Amino acid sequence: MTTTYDPSDPKYYEESDLREELGRVFELCHGCRMCFNYCDSFPMLFNFVDSKDQQHADLTPSEQDAVVDACFGCKICYVKCPYIPPHEWALDFPRLMLRAKAVRTTQHQSDIRSRVTDQVLAHTDAVGSLNQALSAVVNPIVSRPNTGIRRAIEKVAGVSSQRLLPSYGKVRFSRWFKDRLPRFIASPRASVSIFPTCFIEYMAPQIGADVTTVYESQDIVCSLPEGVKCCGAPWLHQGNVAEFTRQARANLERLDEVVQQGRDIIVSQPTCAYVVKRDYPIYVPGEQAERVAAHTFDPSEYLVNQMRKDRSMTLGKVELDEEVVFHAACHTQAQNTGLKGRDLLKKLGVKVRVVSKCSGIDGTWGYRSENAASSLRMSSALADQIAKTGSTTIAGDCHLANTAIDEALGVRVEHPISLVRKLMGLETQPPLKGN
Numbered sequence: 001m002t003t004t005y006d007p008s009d010p011k012y013y014e015e016s017d018l019r020e021e022l023g024r025v026f027e028l029c030h031g032c033r034m035c036f037n038y039c040d041s042f043p044m045l046f047n048f049v050d051s052k053d054q055q056h057a058d059l060t061p062s063e064q065d066a067v068v069d070a071c072f073g074c075k076i077c078y079v080k081c082p083y084i085p086p087h088e089w090a091l092d093f094p095r096l097m098l099r100a101k102a103v104r105t106t107q108h109q110s111d112i113r114s115r116v117t118d119q120v121l122a123h124t125d126a127v128g129s130l131n132q133a134l135s136a137v138v139n140p141i142v143s144r145p146n147t148g149i150r151r152a153i154e155k156v157a158g159v160s161s162q163r164l165l166p167s168y169g170k171v172r173f174s175r176w177f178k179d180r181l182p183r184f185i186a187s188p189r190a191s192v193s194i195f196p197t198c199f200i201e202y203m204a205p206q207i208g209a210d211v212t213t214v215y216e217s218q219d220i221v222c223s224l225p226e227g228v229k230c231c232g233a234p235w236l237h238q239g240n241v242a243e244f245t246r247q248a249r250a251n252l253e254r255l256d257e258v259v260q261q262g263r264d265i266i267v268s269q270p271t272c273a274y275v276v277k278r279d280y281p282i283y284v285p286g287e288q289a290e291r292v293a294a295h296t297f298d299p300s301e302y303l304v305n306q307m308r309k310d311r312s313m314t315l316g317k318v319e320l321d322e323e324v325v326f327h328a329a330c331h332t333q334a335q336n337t338g339l340k341g342r343d344l345l346k347k348l349g350v351k352v353r354v355v356s357k358c359s360g361i362d363g364t365w366g367y368r369s370e371n372a373a374s375s376l377r378m379s380s381a382l383a384d385q386i387a388k389t390g391s392t393t394i395a396g397d398c399h400l401a402n403t404a405i406d407e408a409l410g411v412r413v414e415h416p417i418s419l420v421r422k423l424m425g426l427e428t429q430p431p432l433k434g435n
């Protein structure tokens with residue numbers, strides 16, 4: 001029996017060892033049952049065990065696999081579980097699910113269409129740069145579900161035709177960054193490098209521009225790391241450890257150069273920030289990954305930390321008639337740094353109400369056609385909770401969850417830094433019209 005979640009352990013890819021470990025963990029979870037309402041994985045697991053007269057060991061491989069498939073990797077069960085390492089039970093449910101997906105990938109057990117979907121969703125730089133360049137044509141397609149063309153895409157590529165997909169920016173973030181007139185900063189307070197990841201680079205350049213604008217207003221010098229690519233999360237979440245590790249290594253080389261030059265790294269999408277902080281050190285262990293992880297921050301986290309260090313730093317105070325609803329994204333919670341987007345808004349004097357519920361997108365899981373129905377159910381439950389607050393000003397760290405809320409409620413959800421920029425009355429220069 002191994003309790004290892006270490007991908008370099010020779011037993012990591014042994015199916016018999018994995019099945020035994022699934023049995024061990026399922027038995028513990030069945031006894032505990034705390035996570036019964038986070039997702040479909042746990043109720044399914046409990047039902048299977050109950051139907052076998054409490055004999056967890058009698059679960060068939062296909063029943064175990066169904067539990068794995070229902071996990072979308074939100075990591076909330078890890079955040080809440082009292083038995084995570086260093087507890088003697090060393091239970092890490094989400095990492096066990098990743099291991100099961102990795103074993104399946106090495107055995108080429110997925111069907112052909114699923115593998116096509118994997119490729120489409122994981123080649124984020126290739127797909128992102130093409131779609132951004134063709135944004136005038138692509139945006140009407142991704143932002144209109146249930147059309148003929150979306151159904152055709154679903155048939156071929158397995159990307160759900162029912163979902164509102166994030167649209168693409170009119171300019172790439174790195175283009176905007178190079179074209180802008182940087183604010184002259186006589187006495188820099190700090191220096192950061194903004195790792196845009198695919199979301200900011202291709203889809204949401206406005207968030208990157210807002211981070212830059214707010215930071216420069218606070219005398220924080222901004223730069224871009226050269227030669228970085230997607231963090232690799234889609235590969236990891238599909239179980240393709242080889243591709244993920246290759247991408248992580250390449251990014252780590254570049255990001256470590258930045259850190260060695262004395263700059264911190266800012267990552268705005270919580271999924272990507274989690275990957276750099278938590279997954280890189282596990283899959284590419286060593287000083288380099290540890291150093292990069294220790295110097296990587298969510299943009300609100302970084303600003304709040306700076307304000308704590310330097311009490312003279314202030315964003316000013318604003319009057320806002322209504323409460324801001326702040327969505328606590330799962331991958332922000334999983335970073336275990338607190339809800340710094342909420343804290344930042346509070347520093348401006350804004351009243352904030354937190355809504356904490358998964359959007360059911362989690363990377364790319366909710367966009368796959370086979371998961372769309374479950375994911376939409378979760379997105380609607382989140383949207384219902386937000387709608388009940390009656391507030392129309394909504395903020396959240398995760399661009400995907402924000403898109404899902406927009407899909408359900410038809411309201412634009414802002415990244416907290418974007419809202420801060422607006423409330424402070426700052427303009428991005430040049431403006432990013434239509435992004």
Ligand code: SF4
Nearest residue numbers: 029032033034035081
């Ligand atoms: S993951 Fe932990 S908290 Fe959740 S059901 Fe299993 S043992 Fe309980």
Ligand code: SF4
Nearest residue numbers: 039071072074075077
């Ligand atoms: S990571 Fe999220 S989706 Fe996966 S089992 Fe845990 S709570 Fe469920």
Ligand code: SF4
Nearest residue numbers: 197198230231233272
């Ligand atoms: S996890 Fe981040 S960098 Fe990776 S594909 Fe998603 S957005 Fe892009």
